[in-house]
Amino acid sequence: MAHLQQSAALQIEEICSRYVNEETPLMMILSDIQKEYGYIPLEVQELVSEKTGISVAEIYGVVTFYSFFSLKPKGKNVIGCCLGTACYVKGAQQVVDKFSEILGIKPGETTDDGLFTIDALRCIGACGIAPAVQINGTVYPKMSVDQVPALIEKYRNGGNA
């Protein structure tokens, strides 16, 4: 197994130490690591296991249960397509399919240039503006298939166009 760089190991230890007084610290630790690094590989889970005493199998279970966590690095731009019930009936599947078609990747995958990741999400709580798409935290309401190409171009050019 590849070993962690010392600086990364120290930072992960620091993240674990933030929650020593919590009864159930795992979600908070993983959430911080996910935000910091964009993914949580096995060697990081092993370090978290050592620091918290929670088994690697359990940590791995949590990481693979929640779609918010990722085992592989995510792209620079993470396109979260809500596929909750409301979005789905409003045509979210077609929107996801359009993103997939243009970028050439399936949900959960990252483009070779590292620019885009598509995530299929379950209900992000924005049913009133369905179908909703969330890119790097910005929510795009009432998405239609026609809007997809322009949105991709916008982020390809740095997200400010």
Next chain:
Amino acid sequence: METVNITIEGQSYQVEKGLTILEAAKKCGYEIPSLCAFNHGECSLASCRVCLVEAQEGKGPNRLVASCVYPVSEGMNVTIGSPKATAARRTSVELLLSNHNRNCQECDKNGKCELLHVAQVTGARENMYQGEQTPVTVDMLSPSIKRDTSKCILCGRCVARCQNAHGLSVLGFEKRGFNTIVGPAENRSFMDSPCILCGQCTTVCPTGALTEVSEIDKIDEAFRAGKHVVVQVAPAVRASLGEEFDYPIGTPVTGKMIAALRRLGFERCYDVNFGADLTIMEEGTELLGRIQNGGTLPMITSCSPGWINYAEYYYGDLLDHVSSCKSPHQMQGAIIKSYWAKQMGYDPADVFVVSIMPCTAKKFEKDRPEMEHDGIRDVDVVLTTRELGKMIKRSGINFKRLPDEDWDQDIMGEYTGAAVIFGVTGGVMEAALRTVYYKLTGSEYGKIEFTEVRGHDAGIREASLDINGTVVNVAIASGMKSAKVLLDQIRNGESKYHFIEIMGCPGGCINGGGQSYVKPCFLPNEDDDILDTYKEKRANALYSEDERQTIRQSHNNKQVQELYEKFLGEPNSHLAHELLHTTYNKNRERFN
């Protein structure tokens, strides 16, 4: 005891408050089918929904609830046999079956499968639901345990047992929804994860998802090849093998077991107890040497290969504390292929040693590269108690009608009471103390038994003995959860002990991962509390055999003495080190 009044099937009962409906119904004489619930809530995820009953509280609605987790309350009205409840349970089982590999006839758990049992009890119908199946993983890479997710019902018993026994669960649920599976992180093989291969998970799995890897075929091959096949049996096996043939738990079946082995064609039947006596000679000498010469203390026993795996994975820095002795069956295997083969005039390459063990980790241990001498493997095959039961059954032997026979006595037939108790937690310690006492004082310990160190459960026991002015502090732990406490003391420089016994499985070998399954639904003649008492019953079978032995200290084993005189020289001699001692891997990666 606070009680509540409930009604089951229209009958009034008074039951203990706080019980689940399942437990309360059992006490009142009802048997609600259940699957994921196990051993007083050791596992109770209420995930399988097989134990659904109708329950009504006060004027509330009549609801279907999972009886394994739903507590009884005052005035509750429980219905088990209504059309609604029976149909619900049947549907639960049919849904489980719809995503289950149904090659039941060839399954290793055929006859011991709890899913099949509840399917029968609930009256599940043929092929009710058919559809997609979860992608399957079959892990057969380890020599010890096979994992087949096509038979897993996600009950979580193995996850709970791994956690309860060892504190750091190797098994867990991963992914979610329809894709959920149970396995080591990243769905790896047991070989590529820090699994200690103890096999506890196989003893609690209700289906054939977790089983030992069978090696019976290798024995058939050895017989076909005309090898001199010698068998040796661990002490704990005799306390459990009877269960395979419907004897009450804790019936020692030593005599019939030997008779069966002879009829299976083994050229010699030896007791690993001889090897256990040998272990005490080597380990006792090593301990005294360490105490007298300022060696690394505390010294820790090395008989349990599950514990050795754990030590290498998690406490590589403490391996100097572990005795360099091989485990008894490896020692005895090495002696069979050297001393015995020489005496018989056989080429060691033509001798084939089979060990019958209560253990799945021993299957891994015998394959370790260190376990050989001059290219000759110490032991060729390890069978579990369960596999021996299968081998006897397929041979047409009627076990119950066998006569009682005795071990082959020629050169390693003698054994002492000290060796027999190796099979229970605290046993190795007690056996060692009997010999250490003699070595330090020149006379035998009057009471013979060191009852302070006895027990049959997980947890830590300790004792302090003043032997002629030499104080020996000892501790015993079984299950890695308990062992961890003692190991952390050593790591922090706080350990006050000289000698520690650690066994991988909670309770020691009597509760090993290769022992017969203790499944209450298949044990109609055992008491309801059998899961609380089986370890004690098996332990008593061994302690009673110790009491029956005339020689009860390892150093008084005449044939062991003869082995040293004629062959090995003295304990810890050069030859003894080559044949009977081993080394450990400080750099074992947990994930590679």
